[in-house]
Amino acid sequence: MAGKIHENLNISKAIFREIDADDPNAESTVIESLCMNCGENGITRIFLTKIPYYKDIMLMSFECEHCNYQNNEIQSAGKIEEKGIKIKLSINSKSDINRQVVKSDYTSICIPHLDFEIPSQSQKGEITTVEGIINRAIVGLQHDQDCRKQIDTKAAEQIEQFINKLHDLMNVDEPFIILLEDISGNTTVQNPKAPQKDEECEVHLFRRTMQQNHILGIYSENEDTILQSINEDEYTLEEIEGEIITFKTNCPECNAVCETNMKMTKIPYFKEVVIMATVCEICGHKTNEVKSGSGIEPEGIKIQITVNAKEDFSRDLLKSETCHMNIPELDLEIGPATLGGRFTTVEGIIISIKDQLASSTTLIGDTADSNIVKKMNNFITQLDKILHENKKITLILDDPAGNSYVQSLSDIGCDDKLKITKYTRTFEQNEELGLNDMKVENY
Missing domain, CATH: 2.60.120.1040 (ZPR1, A/B domain)
Known part of the structure; x- marks a missing residue:
């Protein structure tokens, strides 16, 4: 983002508590930020809101009155999802091209029809549409075209031809597919038929590799610390069953340290399950989760x-x-x-x-x-x-x-x-x- 927020502002805690995502009349928070275009101080507005059928997000808008530079950015206001997400969207009509898309910094976009790809982390997260994604690609390719025509005519002609193909996509002259992959799991595409199933959109979740976890700043040492806190007393399976074990973790909403209660219990005529409940005393967030205690079944x-x-x-x-x-x-x-x-x-x-x-x-x-x-x-x-x-x-x-x-x-x-x-x-x-x-x- 062009406006760099001062480091002494603890946005994740102080600002989030001032803004109520469920309040339609909630006001944005305004802070002074350094403009990376001219070096003067500009204004960054931060607003915590909720996207329908999705999750809480943080909208940031920067404007510099000295050079008139503007920039907008979206970031997830929640935790990184446990799995990455792959979305395959079929574009068959103009209505499909107008679908809203929420994408994070880690979203890669591919249009196989043109063998065209926008790599992960090459663009900031934003709320846009399929048409907006294509249009942004066109604007990027058109940048410096005048200079390119003077230096390398052949390359400029090839880029111009490709830009025309992108324009054809926006006209939906023929159906095509767009693929979105996000290792953070914070990308979604609007379902105009909600809550019914979206026949034109396929969504698949996947487990991240160790390298992808490292890109997101997730390291196994953190997991080892949590596991160590659970295993310090060397519980046996018989001792764990029926007992409530408490260990410290981070709140998925405000990231404050809170406690998670875990209990292993047996469902009659079925199997053992692990029930976990987390309550954050700082922000009041509560979560309940059930996981299998015996792994994945053969079928x-x-x-x-x-x-x-x-x-x-x-x-x-x-x-x-x-x-x-x-x-x-x-x-x-x-x-x-x-x-x-x-x-x-x-x-x-x-x-x-x-x-x-x-x-x-x-x-x-x-x-x-x-x-x-x-x-x-x-x-x-x-x-x-x-x-x-x-x-x-x-x-x-x-x-x-x-x-x-x-x-x-x-x-x-x-x-x-x-x-x-x-x-x-x-x-x-x-x-x-x-x-x-x-x-x-x-x-």
Whole structure:
């Protein structure tokens, strides 16, 4: 960013506490910053806000009244995601070219149709559109074209031809694909059909390599410190089970030191799981998470449950952090990262879906779309009818890791409303779980 923020300002703590992301009337914070263009002091405005269906972000806008230089930047206001993200978007019409895109500093963009790539960390994070990404590439290629025509006519002609091809893409003369890859996991593309599935957009999560973790400033020494704090007393499995273990960690919101409580417990007729809860006394942030205590199963599992009576809502349900959920009657699909790992009931998971969608409908400023808000409110109303009127639905959990579970109401096997199917994972699913590169021979 052109305006360098003074080092003595602790933005991550002091400013964030002054700005309420849920308050539409919240004001931006203004500070003096050094303009890297002319060296004079300019003004940087910082605003913490929430992108609908996404997360909290920090918007920064710099303006210098001495040279009129302006610059805008976006940064994630939350933690780095546990996995990186790959997005494959098919552009078939002008409406697709107008989709909003949130990308971080670590997002690489590729258009295979033209063999064109924008490398990671070559551009700052921003809120833009697919058209904006292409237009920015055109502006960059046009820079110094006049001088290039005088020095190297052939290179200038080739660049001009390529610029024309980019203009053709913006006209969508023919369908094309754009690929976005972000090792920080903080990139997203607008779904105009939300909360229904976006047929034109494919999203895959992947485990970062050690080198990619180092690019993000994540080193194994930090993990070893946490593990050491857990293992100092040399707990055995029998001692851990049923006991609550407390260890220090960093808050994912304000990065302050807080405590995480961890407990290993056994789900009847299933397996052991680890339940973790974190509460930050500084900012009040709370998180709950459930992880499998016995690793990845040899096969994936698909659970289908028909819900149309009161007893169905009270079934215990474990959704792991790798589980996809689907309600065909509502044309609703939920990825594994949306709700994370949860141990709850069928009613509890539906309430969590409703709460997640309700909190995502806070459309701010010029981004407000009355049609989307109306559509989302109608969808939330349908979820209310399911909860209060016992409207029949089918809840499907698809977990490639095989670590999800729904309680059966029968003493032996599955009851007539519950169907469990095990399947062999695909190469892509193994890749997402990090199994293809795992070497276990001769250990």
